Amino acid sequence: MFIHWALREIHLKLVYYGPGLGGKTANLKYIYSKIDPALKGDLVMLNSREDRTIFFDFLQLEVGQIDGKKPKFNLYTVPGQVHYNHTRKVVLNGVDGIVFVADSQREMMDANLDTLLDLEKQLVMQGKTLEEFPWVIQYNKRDLPSAMPIDEMEKKLNLYGVPFFEAVATGGQGVFSSLKAIIKQVVANVHSQLGQAERMRA
Amino acid sequence: MNNLVEGQFNPGPALSKAQFESVLTCLAQLSNKLRLTAVLLVDNSGRIMAQKSEGSHGDQNALATLAAGSYAAMRELAKRLGEKDNFKMVLHEGETHNIFISAVGKDHFLIVISGKGVAMGMVRLFTKRTIEDLGPILKQTSSESSIDQLFNDNFESLLSDELDRSLKEKE
Ligand SMILES: Nc1nc2c(ncn2[C@@H]2O[C@H](COP(=O)(O)OP(=O)(O)OP(=O)(O)O)[C@@H](O)[C@H]2O)c(=O)[nH]1
Ligand SMILES: [Mg+2]
Numbered sequence: 001m002f003i004h005w006a007l008r009e010i011h012l013k014l015v016y017y018g019p020g021l022g023g024k025t026a027n028l029k030y031i032y033s034k035i036d037p038a039l040k041g042d043l044v045m046l047n048s049r050e051d052r053t054i055f056f057d058f059l060q061l062e063v064g065q066i067d068g069k070k071p072k073f074n075l076y077t078v079p080g081q082v083h084y085n086h087t088r089k090v091v092l093n094g095v096d097g098i099v100f101v102a103d104s105q106r107e108m109m110d111a112n113l114d115t116l117l118d119l120e121k122q123l124v125m126q127g128k129t130l131e132e133f134p135w136v137i138q139y140n141k142r143d144l145p146s147a148m149p150i151d152e153m154e155k156k157l158n159l160y161g162v163p164f165f166e167a168v169a170t171g172g173q174g175v176f177s178s179l180k181a182i183i184k185q186v187v188a189n190v191h192s193q194l195g196q197a198e199r200m201r202a
Numbered sequence: 203m204n205n206l207v208e209g210q211f212n213p214g215p216a217l218s219k220a221q222f223e224s225v226l227t228c229l230a231q232l233s234n235k236l237r238l239t240a241v242l243l244v245d246n247s248g249r250i251m252a253q254k255s256e257g258s259h260g261d262q263n264a265l266a267t268l269a270a271g272s273y274a275a276m277r278e279l280a281k282r283l284g285e286k287d288n289f290k291m292v293l294h295e296g297e298t299h300n301i302f303i304s305a306v307g308k309d310h311f312l313i314v315i316s317g318k319g320v321a322m323g324m325v326r327l328f329t330k331r332t333i334e335d336l337g338p339i340l341k342q343t344s345s346e347s348s349i350d351q352l353f354n355d356n357f358e359s360l361l362s363d364e365l366d367r368s369l370k371e372k373e
Contacts, residue, residue: 002215002249006222011249034371042261044268055271058248060263063368066360074249074267090274094247172371180365187358 001096001190009070012186013094014179017119018101019111020052020080023140026169027101028057028077031179034172039063053079056091073183080115092122097186098135099178101169102157104147112157130160134185137164138178143171215309217251224339229254232314232332236325239299240315242266243306243336246274251310259315269313273303295322304329306336 002011016024025045032043039062046055057077062070078088100119102112120130139153150166158164163181167174217225229241233254240255242262248270253262273292280289294301302314302325312333316325 002217002245002247004217004222004251006217006219013247036368036372039368042264044264046271055275058264058267060261061369063364066364067357071361071364074247074263086278087275090271090278093274176369176371180369183365184358184362187361191358 001186007070008068009072011072011074012096012183013074013076014097014099014182014186015092015095016075016077016099016101017088017092017115018080018138018140019103019108019115020082022080022101022103022108022112023167023169024077024080024101025051025053025057026140027099027138027167027175027178028059028075030169030172030175031061031075032059034176035061052081053077054084055079055087075179082114085118088118089122089125092126095126096134097182097189098133099182100135100137100157101140101167102137102153104139104141104153105144106146106148109148109153109156112153116157134182134189136162136178136181136185138167138169138174139164140167140169140174142166142173143168215245218342221339221342222252225252225336226254228332228335228339232328235328236314236316236320238314238316238320240265240313242269242313243310244270244313245310246270255315266313269301269303269311273305273311293322300325302326302329304333306333307340310336310340312336 003009004011016027018024028043032040041060044058046053046057048054056079059075061073061075076091078084078091098119100116116130123129123133137158139150141147154164163185165174165178165181167178169175225243229243229252232238233241238254238256240253240259240262242253242255242265243251244266245251248263248267250262250266255262259265276292277289290305292303298318300316300318300322302316302322303311304314305311312329314325314329
């Protein structure tokens with residue numbers, strides 16, 4: 001989180017994380033295509049020729065003022081392919097909340113798990129853990145025939161009982177609900193930490 | 203950068219009003235001297251702290267984020283070649299503009315976009331002076347405002363309503 005007092009802006013950095021081809025970029029594309037133009041900046045995509053993310057995608061959203069403050073949401077995706085470890089680290093720097101985009105296809109379960117472990121490692125390097133960090137899970141590609149049942153995916157991936165959403169990112173199902181949920185998680189997290197700080201002072 | 207609640211929960215960096223005004227003054231001076239197309243002070247994540255630009259050049263946030271990304275990538279690259287922590291700048295000389303990205307302390311950098319009419323030597327020299335001025339400003343700590351004031355009790359429910367209003371499919 002970053003606070004620009006003069007402009008009364010509150011910036012949150014939200015990162016879409018998950019295995020390659022899981023649908024992270026599809027989330028940003030859908031949001032970009034559907035949201036009121038007055039609320040969005042350019043969609044920046046750094047891709048290979050095969051449309052794979054090689055560095056990040058970026059989209060800034062803003063909503064109306066709240067109590068005189070202007071929230072701005074900086075949405076990023078990481079490259080999911082395993083060998084882009086260093087670029088993921090750069091993109092994750094200063095992250096406030098994560099949407100973990102899991103690929104529902106049964107054959108992708110190992111990739112989901114590996115990526116979740118990789119995320120935990122990256123967070124630990126920033127002094128954070130998945131247990132305490134704000135994140136949500138999006139089970140994407142629910143439209144595909146080999147999609148695993150949700151209970152089974154929940155057991156494997158949702159270790160800390162975070163909010164989860166079923167999605168078809170290309171068609172938009174679950175995209176906005178995941179986004180709203182992560183924003184609320186981040187703000188609630190700030191609140192509860194403030195509460196703790198207050199109790200310690202008392 | 204000032205800690206918001208000293209020694210307590212620190213939600214991250216902030217820029218105070220006073221810092222913002224001082225930074226703007228520095229950027230305006232540099233911009234006038236070099237007749238710059240744009241100059242932006244940006245943090246490591248690509249967030250714009252302050253900017254001064256002539257005319258419009260598309261989405262400034264996109265520009266800042268891309269600069270942050272290319273700067274971070276070049277720094278990693280330099281590290282891999284065994285360069286220690288002395289990586290300081292990225293320069294792109296284009297057909298109509300030069301882009302000069304230069305570190306300001308550890309957490310910020312300056313993006314200077316100049317027309318081809320201005321000698322690169324001048325750009326570097328004056329940018330270096332501006333960076334020396336910016337360093338101390340960004341280090342200031344201020345107790346101006348605290349985060350408690352920012353998030354009052356209503357904030358969460360107001361935000362929730364606003365998200366439902368704004369973040370939705372527009373037909
Ligand atoms: N059937 C189906 N296809 C999807 C869905 N979401 C994304 N796709 C497709 O899956 C492919 C990969 O999607 P991307 O959004 O590029 O995946 P990514 O996670 O950004 O991948 P990397 O950039 O490599 O990390 C594209 O062809 C999408 O159209 C979905 O919910 N259902
Ligand atoms: Mg992608």
